[in-house]
Amino acid sequence: DTAVSQTPKYLVTQMGNDKSIKCEQNLGHDTMYWYKQDSKKFLKIMFSYNNKELIINETVPNRFSPKSPDKAHLNLHINSLELGDSAVYFCASSQDTVLNTEAFFGQGTRLTVV
Amino acid sequence: GENVEQHPSTLSVQEGDSAVIKCTYSDSASNYFPWYKQELGKGPQLIIDIRSNVGEKKDQRIAVTLNKTAKHFSLHITETQPEDSAVYFCAASKREGNNRLAFGKGNQVVVIP
Numbered sequence: 001d002t003a004v005s006q007t008p009k010y011l012v013t014q015m016g017n018d019k020s021i022k023c024e025q026n027l028g029h030d031t032m033y034w035y036k037q038d039s040k041k042f043l044k045i046m047f048s049y050n051n052k053e054l055i056i057n058e059t060v061p062n063r064f065s066p067k068s069p070d071k072a073h074l075n076l077h078i079n080s081l082e083l084g085d086s087a088v089y090f091c092a093s094s095q096d097t098v099l100n101t102e103a104f105f106g107q108g109t110r111l112t113v114v
Numbered sequence: 115g116e117n118v119e120q121h122p123s124t125l126s127v128q129e130g131d132s133a134v135i136k137c138t139y140s141d142s143a144s145n146y147f148p149w150y151k152q153e154l155g156k157g158p159q160l161i162i163d164i165r166s167n168v169g170e171k172k173d174q175r176i177a178v179t180l181n182k183t184a185k186h187f188s189l190h191i192t193e194t195q196p197e198d199s200a201v202y203f204c205a206a207s208k209r210e211g212n213n214r215l216a217f218g219k220g221n222q223v224v225v226i227p
Contacts, residue, residue, distance in 0.1 A: 004157075041201055043158070043217040056214055090157050102148065103215060105157030 003027050006091045006106035013081055014114055021076045021109045023091030031055075032074035033103065034066060035090040043090070049074050081113045116141040118206050120218030127194050128226050135221045137204035138186040144206040147180060147187045148215070152201040161202075162189070194225045 006023040013019050025032060033056075034046040047066045048056035054066070063079040078085060091106040117140040127133045139147075145166035150158035164171045164178045164187065171178050175194075180187040191198055204218040 041152075041220040041222075043203060043220070045214060048214070092157075102160045102163070105150075105159065107155075107157050 004091055004093055004104050004106040006089075006109055008109060009107060010110050010112075012112045012114065015081055015083060017081050018077070018079045019081060019111070020078070021089055021091075021111075023074050023076070023106060025072055025091075025093040025104070027093055027095075027104060028072075029093035029095050029104075030071065031094050032068065033092040033094075034074065034076050035092060035105075037088040037090060037108070039087070047074075047076075078111075081111075083113050086111055086113045116144055116206050116208070116214070116216035118204060118216045118218040120204050120221055122221065123219065124222045124224070126224045126226060129194055129196060131194055133189075133191040133194050133198070133223055133225075135189045135202055135204070135223070136186060137188070137206075137218050138184075139206040139216075140185070141206070141208060142182075142185065143208045146207050147178070148205050149176075149178060149189050150203040150205065150217075152203065152220070154200075158203055191223075194223075196225050196227050199223060199225045 004025045031050045033048045035043050037043050046060045049068045052068045065077045067075045088108045088110050090108045092103045094103040095101045120137045148163035151161045152158040162176050162178050164180050175192045177190040201220045201222050203220050205215045207215045
């Protein structure tokens with residue numbers, strides 16, 4: 001019954017590797033997001049997709065590439081992982097970009113780069 | 115872009131007392147102000163929100179107030195309970211094509227039994 005689910009929950013990998021985090025929402029929302037939460041709990045938006053189209057792309061290294069195969073999925077692929085990429089990554093979704101409605105967050109993926 | 119400041123960064127209260135978290139925002143065009151609660155190991159979850167046409171909103175032990183002139187809004191938790199212990203985030207956004215929530219840095223609330 002999970003509204004926004006992301007996998008894996010934990011990811012430990014070595015520097016230089018490429019990894020993906022998957023996200024799916026079953027709420028029928030139009031917009032999906034990726035946020036990064038650092039060790040100080042600061043939440044920063046990375047990307048936003050509306051109906052499979054990229055609408056927000058914050059200053060994020062090119063090594064991060066979101067992929068939206070359909071409205072219900074937004075995956076995050078990271079190339080050449082660096083130590084500084086260690087963080088918790090949250091996927092979220094909301095119904096509408098204009099009406100400022102509630103964003104539903106997944107449980108997060110704790111990425112540790114060693 | 116919008117800049118949201120949140121104070122204090124940590125707050126300890128005795129069970130049963132009230133807790134107040136304050137946020138300020140920079141963009142006068144912002145019109146939506148949600149509050150999220152993040153429990154350990156979980157994603158943030160919306161607990162209450164307020165829009166710019168309203169000055170106050172209450173939901174049981176939680177209330178939010180908004181002062182548009184001063185550009186600040188506050189979360190009030192009354193009769194705090196241990197399960198209120200969490201990180202609380204305020205956020206702001208405005209009605210535009212891209213709904214971009216700008217989050218504050220979070221506030222760790224600890225309720226001491």
